[in-house]
Amino acid sequence: MSKYDDASWHYGGDFPEGLVEKNGATHTGMFINWCIDKGLASKELLEDSQEEIEQLKHRKITGAEFVMDAMDGKFSEYDLNAMGNAFAEDYYKDETDFGNKFSSFADDYVNLFDAKAEENDYEYETFYHIEDTYENYDLMKQIIDYRFEEWKEYRGVN
Secondary structure, three states, X not given: OOEEEEHHHHHOOOOOOOOOHHHHHHHHHHHHHHHHHOOOEOHHHHHHOXXXXXXXXXOOOOHHHHHHHHOOOEEEHHHEOHXXXXXXXXXXXXXXXXXXXXXXXXXXXXXXXXXXXXXXXXXXXXXXXXXXXXXXXXXXXXXXXHHHHHHHHHHOOO
16 A cells, blocks of 8 residues: 555654644645545545545535544545546655656645745744645645646646
């Protein structure tokens, strides 16, 4: 099984004091939320987490809350369908040909929120201090949408 991310890799390591563990899943939550919105989730995830997905779609919970509660903080190939996994392999993972040519999810995430902070004369203390909000998800969603279109062209996918 290929695991893309695990919140414990983040909050179990060099994690800032005073932050809740959920902050280790903010970035993953934004990506999985986008995947669910785009119909890239696996049948298993859709079946196993029906109630939570409804809450996610109605913005009653955030992507990070979904990852922590419905996915036990873990994001793997079992959570996505074939197209979702193909995209995640090229975009979510670091150091891929696609990521090197265009950008990776982590680079887009950091660059977007660094730019947002700079515009507001602010600086995030760490990657984990980025707020888990739908305002931020909506910003990141635009970037992922753009990368997904680039990726489909790159891979010759309709």
